[in-house]
Amino acid sequence: MTGAIVGDFAKWLGSTSLSHAIQTAGWIIPALQTIHILGIAVLFFSAVIVDLRLWGVLERDVALRNVARRFLPVIWPTVLVLLLTGSFLIIGEPRRSLLNSAFYLKMALLAFALVLTVILQWSLSAVPEFWEKDRGRRIAGRFAATLSILAWCSIIFAGRWIAYTQVG
């Protein structure tokens, strides 16, 4: 039922003139993908450096809050760029992602990773020592950091897998 609606929507989207324009000019899709990957690079690194600071691996001479304040805010405008380039990629090849479970897995993981980022950002701006108050908090912080790293890695995997699991 929903599959048919999504299928119809993908078909309609693929017939729009914008979709045709993206398909016909051969350079647009690789160019969009290049910007998309550069965005992922910025976002992934920013998230990972805060996660590694939570683990106490990198930037130990700087307070966790300062590392978070330097890198986490970068994530939001970058997400905007990713959503924008991602949307144009979908418009160009709707069936490639809209009829693809790897794409929905990626979006679910993205939602999870972003919620985690919001939690980290809010907790650290409200209470600078939030993740360092005691042993339990430090372990919780490392757990959150591990989840974050795993989520972003899975997002990159799922993203690349979209290319290999598309139907027809």
Added chain:
Amino acid sequence: MQGFSDLVAFFEDSSLADAIRENDVLFPSIESVHVLAICLVVGSIMAVDLRLLGIASVKRPVSAITRGILPLTWGAFVVAAASGFLMFISNATKYLGNDYFVAKLCLIAAAGLNMLVFHFISAGNQPRWDAQARLPISARLAGGISMLLWIAVVACGRWIGFTMEAG
């Protein structure tokens, strides 16, 4: 050149290359690891470049940033190179005939050269400007060039995927 093409043939004909070619899951997995590693390499280098350009993290000395970040960059670079090599040997002859592949390797070499030149030119007087927000022109230039080169590396990487014939 005979030695080089023998070497390429040796890798391309290996059972490892054969496995990567034939297995449906192996190539996309290696490619995903490659993208992941490249994202860390490029993301971390950009953080350093933005510092050199005086755009980000200007309150922190350059040496503190490179000390903290570059180990991650090098670790990720090793993974990117290893996964890239595995993809390369699965179809070595075709990759070598692909202009974007050759360009990508040259751009990475240029980025390495840029880093070395900057390192050796600036190593002597880095203590003088290390903590400054606005760095000497040689440092800003190195940061800008590095950024452009790595953007081009990513673009070439993506274009390889669109210009390699399937199979």
